[in-house]
Amino acid sequence: MPYVMVQIPKPPADEPLAPRSVPTSADVARLAGVSRATVSYVLNNADAVRISEPTRRRVREAARELGYVPHAAARSLRAGRSRTVLMPAPSFPAGPLYSRFLSELQWALGRLDYTVVQYGTAGAHGDEAARAWAELRPVAVLVPGSGLGPQGVEILKRSGARAVFTLGPEAVEGAHALLMDHEIVGHRAARHLYGRGRRGIGVVVPAEDGLGIFSTPRLEGVRRAVRGTDATVTELPLAYDERDAARVAARWGSLGLDAVFAYNDEYAMLLMRALQDAGTDVPGDTAVIGADDLMLGRLLRPRLSTVHLELPSGRDLAALVDRAVNDPGAAPERHEVLGAAVVHREST
Amino acid sequence: MPYVMVQIPKPPADEPLAPRSVPTSADVARLAGVSRATVSYVLNNADAVRISEPTRRRVREAARELGYVPHAAARSLRAGRSRTVLMPAPSFPAGPLYSRFLSELQWALGRLDYTVVQYGTAGAHGDEAARAWAELRPVAVLVPGSGLGPQGVEILKRSGARAVFTLGPEAVEGAHALLMDHEIVGHRAARHLYGRGRRGIGVVVPAEDGLGIFSTPRLEGVRRAVRGTDATVTELPLAYDERDAARVAARWGSLGLDAVFAYNDEYAMLLMRALQDAGTDVPGDTAVIGADDLMLGRLLRPRLSTVHLELPSGRDLAALVDRAVNDPGAAPERHEVLGAAVVHREST
Structure with missing residues (x-):
């Protein structure tokens, strides 16, 4: 029977060998x-x-x-190819929608016999991060958010990754792009408010770290939706706590606003309660709309209007990854994967 | 220079070799x-x-x-020891509290130079699952929920895992136990309701799959808290949607209840709204208490009473894992890691 002889240097003395009891x-x-x-x-x-x-x-x-x-590692060394799909943990705090999407995707990849490895973000950025990921020799890499550049993609491919995907606002050279353009969320919300006759539109921008990747394009989408009209757009920084919401609500009268797109349903619920407590009628004085379509928004009075987001199913995305792995020479694909539609309830 | 010679069989013909372009x-x-x-x-x-x-x-x-x-896999083969901490994905839907706990823990382990591998649950159970995990040769394994038995622990240790932890209600022979006893949550809630003079206590049991690991001990905690008193405990199955909440609220009068522990804040908000819509006064007719201390509960009127849960910090837990890895011969430790305290607001 044929053998490939491989020379493996002895580990340095300070590294313990595998305990004797581990069977080989x-x-x-x-x-x-x-x-x-x-x-x-x-x-x-x-x-x-x-x-x-x-x-x-x-x-x-x-x-x-x-x-x-x-030993899976030995097996993948022998086979020259792993079944590891690496997903760096996102650099932003994942909301319930995104968390569900990720776990669905992991489940679906598991069904296709891939092992999903989630990699913590601690420390490394950019190409340095790509090098750390490459050490695990993944067969595919899915990078949420921004930060990976064309060089990072190249590093991953040189180390044997057969497909690199980005999930974010922009395509990166050499990688497949699952485009999530959050502008559409702000755009839909603003068109709805404008259509309801509102002209002074506030846009909540969360003060919390790491959400800029979503809030900046959402704000830009509002701006784009009313560009060239008689509507104004006012940026409203807001921390996710009652005190800050009360502060914003207290000076509401001086802002000249009759509508607010509150980033998402949680911020919308927080701000709507503060506005109501400060005597502002919703939607009479001010229309409020969130995003995410959380069930809890329906429990408020008035019921919260929202932008419902659609992410691709984990199963479809897993199939896409599998296809790309099996055809590593194919040209990078681009898919717009974020859908958005207004759910009109009572708060607008 | 000394060499260890290792014979590695050639891959079967149908397994492709690494693409020529990958540098070695x-x-x-x-x-x-x-x-x-x-x-x-x-x-x-x-x-x-x-x-x-x-x-x-x-x-x-x-x-x-x-x-x-x-190649990290080659390196760990040479060194005879990996830095991989394997965490199977939990079999229950993770709420916001648990999700935050997990990502904090992953981050903290990353800081200690471990690579955290999350493994999807698709398919395998029990010892079969343990065997699949063992193939990755993790240096430590953290298993959330129940399902791992003493045999599974043994399989993991035989394959070189230096520490196995369970996060759940019970200790497993051979493994370190991070005990999360959710009985305490129900116990605290029931003592609070009893102390407020309530005697007919309903307990919401979610109809959704996978939550029994939490809801069963919470119900048991309520039962234990009022055992031997004049209070009664009534189990209330409830699905997380408005229609089912309306169904329960419509027959509320016939149940003879003056209090409800609603599993968590989300179910509590859902049920409280339905009770109010059906004309039940909260807390006059019925006191309502949730669990998790979500910020949104404070936005309701009346403000929602809740049980605040404390999980250990990711940093402390990561340090515990690191210590166990460095002392694999130590006796299994047990730590009670779940704290619970009532936050009394207006709904009780």
């Missing part, structure tokens, strides 16, 4: 009275290789007796 | 005019080995030119 495929081979290659073929289900059923059984029994399981 | 350490060695071992020592920062600075520089430049990065 050599132990299994010894107990079963077969070669290590046979152990590997049997346990990795290489059906193409002709090995008799009694021998297969003997190997499996020896493995069970010793508590041996194959 | 052999390519770097050739370009730099040094041995592969030297490349390995330089790029893995083995400072103990005496290699001249010009040689180090030549290796680094060759690696940069070729776009080569070391």
Whole structure:
């Protein structure tokens, strides 16, 4: 049987070897009275290789007796190809919609026999991060947010990644782009408010870190929607707490606004309550609209109008990743994946 | 220089080799005019080995030119020990509190130079799942929820895991236990309601899948809190939608209840709104208490009473994992990690 001989340097002295008690495929081979290659073929289900059923059984029994399981890293080294899909953790706090989307995607990739590795963001940025990711030799990488440049894509591809995807506002050279343009969310909200006769439009911009990737394009979408009309757009920084909402509500009369797009439903609920407590009638004096279509918005009085967001299904996206992995030479694809539609209730 | 010779079987014919374009350490060695071992020592920062600075520089430049990065899997095979902490994705839908806890923990482990691998749950259960996890040769495993048994712990340890932790209601033989006993949540809520003079206590049990791991002990905690008193406990199945809440609210009068512990704040907000819409006064006729202390509960009128939960900080837990990895022979530890305290507002 053919062997590839590989020289592996001995670990430095300060690195402990694997504890003696961890069984190896050599132990299994010894107990079963077969070669290590046979152990590997049997346990990795290489059906193409002709090995008799009694021998297969003997190997499996020896493995069970010793508590041996194959080593995925060794297997991927041998196969020259991993099934690891790496997803760096997003640099922004993930809301419920996005969290659900991510876990659906992980589940769907798992069904296609990929192992999803989530990588913490601690520390590294840009190309440095790409190098750290490349060390894990992923077969595909999905990068949420911005930050990865064409060089980072190149590093990943050189290390064997067969597909790199970005999930964010812009396409990056060499990578497939799942475009999530949040401008559309602000645009839809503003067109709705304008259509309801509102002309002084406030836009909540969260004071919390890391949300600029969403709030900046949402604000820009509002601006674009009313450009060239008689409507004005006023930026309203707001922290997610009652005190700050009361501060904004207290000076509401001086702002000359009759409508507000409040970034999302949580900020909208917070601000609407503060406005009501300060004597502002919603929607009489001021129309309020959020985004995300949380169930809780329907429990308020007036019921909260919102922008419903549509993300692609985890299953569709997993299929897209799988297709790209199987055709690494294909030209980068671009997909607009964010849909948005106003749900008109009572607050506008 | 000493070598360990390792025989690695050739991959079966139907498994593609790594694409020719992926640079290997052999390519770097050739370009730099040094041995592969030297490349390995330089790029893995083995400072103990005496290699001249010009040689180090030549290796680094060759690696940069070729776009080569070391292979983490190969490195962990050589070192006999990985820095991978494996966390299977929980089998229950993670709420905002738990999601924040997990991402904090991942971040903190990343700071300690561990690579956190989240593993999707698709398919495997019990020992089968443990075997799949073991293939990744994690140095530590953190298993949320229940499902891992003593055999699974043994499989993980035999494959080289130096520490196995469970996060859940019960300790498992051989593993460190981070005990999260949700009985305390129901117990605290019920003691509060009883102390406010309520005797007919309803307990919401979500109809949604996967929440039994929390709702069953919370219900049991309520039962335990009022055992031997004149209070009654009534189980109230409830789906997280307005129609089902209206159904429960419509027959409220016939249930003989003057209080409800509504599982968490979201179910509490849903049910309180439905009760109010059906003409039930809160807290006059019925006191309502949730759990989780969401900010949104403060925006309702009356303001929602709740049970505030405390999970351990990600930093403390990461330090605990690190300590256990460095002392694999230590006896399994048990830590009660869930704290709970009533926040009394207006709804009770």
